[in-house]
Amino acid sequence: MYNNFALRSSRKQKKSMSQINVTPFVDVMLVLLIVFMITAPLLTVGVSVDLPKTKASQLNSKGDPIVISIKQNGDLYIQERIIDSLQLLPRLQAISSGNKNLRVYVRGDKDVPYGIVLDTIAKIKRSGFKKVALVAKLKES
Secondary structure: OHHHHHHHHHHOOOOOOOOOOOOOHHHHHHHHHHHHHHHHHHHHHOOOOOOEEOOOOOOOOOOOOEEEOOOOOEEEEEEEEEEEEHHHHHHHHHOOOOOOOEEEEEEEEEOOOOOHHHHHHHHHOOOOEEEEEOOOEEEOO
């Protein structure tokens, strides 16, 4: 009878703890933070263009614009896809789904002839898009 009492008292002393271990959660959050910090700068438009510099103020736009880039060798891109200049308007129509109020940004390399950039803007405006803007880098003061 004494032995049963000793077994019961030892069972009462080994209660399970009901606390949550947050260490694995913190570890996962720190890893995700590092991953996002590394990948965030890579989420910009992928076409490398040497933009001219200006002191004009920045545009504030709502929604995602359509970005058209013209590289130094004359290659034309919509977002990150290279296209033929004859495909520019049909592709813009398809991307915009007929919405002519979308903002269209034109990024031209500083060494691209000015006439090519202007011709591209004129084509876009003639197709009915109302909000067409040029993109440039801000000059360091």
